[in-house]
Amino acid sequence: MHELSLAASIVESVTESLGAYPGGRVLEVRLKVGALAAVAEDALQFCYGVATEGTALAGSRLIVNLLPVVMHCEQCGRDVELAGVQSFRCSLCGKPCFDLRQGRELEIEALEIDEGEIHTDQVRA
Amino acid sequence: MTTRIVELRRGILKKNDELAAVLRERFEAVSVLVLNLVSSPGTGKTALLERTLEALKAGGRRAAVLAGDLETDNDARRLGASGAPVRQINTHGICHLDAEMIARHLEGWKGVALDQLDYLFIENVGNLVCPSSYDLGERIRVALLSVTEGEDKPLKYPALFNSADTAMITKIDLAEPCAFDRETALKNINEIRPGIRIFETSAKTGAGMEQWVQFLYSEAR
Numbered sequence: 142m143h144e145l146s147l148a149a150s151i152v153e154s155v156t157e158s159l160g161a162y163p164g165g166r167v168l169e170v171r172l173k174v175g176a177l178a179a180v181a182e183d184a185l186q187f188c189y190g191v192a193t194e195g196t197a198l199a200g201s202r203l204i205v206n207l208l209p210v211v212m213h214c215e216q217c218g219r220d221v222e223l224a225g226v227q228s229f230r231c232s233l234c235g236k237p238c239f240d241l242r243q244g245r246e247l248e249i250e251a252l253e254i255d256e257g258e259i260h261t262d263q264v265r266a
Numbered sequence: 267m268t269t270r271i272v273e274l275r276r277g278i279l280k281k282n283d284e285l286a287a288v289l290r291e292r293f294e295a296v297s298v299l300v301l302n303l304v305s306s307p308g309t310g311k312t313a314l315l316e317r318t319l320e321a322l323k324a325g326g327r328r329a330a331v332l333a334g335d336l337e338t339d340n341d342a343r344r345l346g347a348s349g350a351p352v353r354q355i356n357t358h359g360i361c362h363l364d365a366e367m368i369a370r371h372l373e374g375w376k377g378v379a380l381d382q383l384d385y386l387f388i389e390n391v392g393n394l395v396c397p398s399s400y401d402l403g404e405r406i407r408v409a410l411l412s413v414t415e416g417e418d419k420p421l422k423y424p425a426l427f428n429s430a431d432t433a434m435i436t437k438i439d440l441a442e443p444c445a446f447d448r449e450t451a452l453k454n455i456n457e458i459r460p461g462i463r464i465f466e467t468s469a470k471t472g473a474g475m476e477q478w479v480q481f482l483y484s485e486a487r
């Protein structure tokens with residue numbers, strides 16, 4: 142299980158990008174996770190709670206958007222979404238597909254942050 | 267309270283991916299072929315490497331191994347018997363190797379200069395889930411499956427088998443007592459990674475080693 146290291150990376154990345162919003166507090170973190178990213182959402186949610194404790198992300202929601210695998214089928218000449226990850230054959234023509242176009246993503250898509258009272262604080266400072 | 271949505275679009279493993287890309291360039295620059303061996307615990311990664319090191323040495327090739335394990339340096343000691351440079355990476359509970367561990371263990375590795383090597387093997391921590399997400403800068407990722415584990419492993423661990431460049435079925439000397447269904451195993455690997463090259467070996471009898479070593483020769487630059 143590497144969900145704890147993933148959760149720690151999320152905290153690190155988000156904390157870095159919070160630099161632009163001093164005093165900001167994170168309300169929500171939205172992830173894009175491909176079906177082949179080898180992530181168990183339950184475990185990640187649990188680890189997220191642990192990893193965010195005492196940080197600017199404490200108490201925030203973690204939203205996981207799962208992305209299906211998309212392969213490019215040479216036969217059909219187009220991208221096709223796979224129904225699952227048990228077979229890498231084109232869902233239209235049945236030919237094996239080699240060219241993965243989506244499914245390994247492990248990405249922080251967006252944050253929702255509460256900017257709090259930072260503006261007035263900054264003016265005073 | 268003022269809320270704001272901030273678009274980030276940042277890979278969670280970005281740091282690992284960037285470091286792996288740096289390593290890959292470094293390996294390519296000195297023409298060392300780097301292979302990352304991934305499988306469940308006990309599939310026979312170390313046993314395969316013992317035979318492989320022997321064969322490469324006999325063929326006048328220079329190889330080294332970074333051996334990942336949760337604890338103990340047993341694998342490094344087994345592999346060191348070949349005379350090839352071997353360094354153990356103990357992850358102390360972490361279930362996979364990452365690019366940073368590789369970079370760190372390449373530093374100050376006594377008697378080893380990358381540009382003097384033809385091959386660098388990385389034996390990953392025995393685990394069929396987590397190593398699939400961590401690029402180590404390797405050119406070839408080998409997913410191993412032993413006949414004792416069951417033919418359906420590729421279907422159960424598609425993320426790993428789909429990320430492999432080469433697959434290997436190990437311990438084929440045990441195929442019969444295990445009632446191993448070879449056709450089904452080959453078919454399952456092909457469902458998950460169509461067209462992948464599959465080797466079938468036994469580290470005990472040496473079966474299949476010749477094809478594997480030929481492959482290593484042909485892939486070296």
Ligand SMILES: Nc1nc2c(ncn2[C@@H]2O[C@H](COP(=O)(O)OP(=O)(O)OP(=O)(O)O)[C@@H](O)[C@H]2O)c(=O)[nH]1
Nearest residue numbers: 306307308309310311312313392436437468469470
């Ligand atoms: N019969 C038979 N036994 C094998 C073969 N390869 C390995 N073994 C045995 O399987 C056991 C595990 O082999 P290792 O080479 O240590 O496996 P590993 O994948 O390196 O294991 P970890 O590093 O712990 O994940 C040992 O007892 C080996 O002797 C083989 O080809 N045939």
Ligand SMILES: [Mg+2]
Nearest residue numbers: 311312341389
């Ligand atoms: Mg081993």
Ligand SMILES: [Zn+2]
Nearest residue numbers: 214217231234
């Ligand atoms: Zn098609």
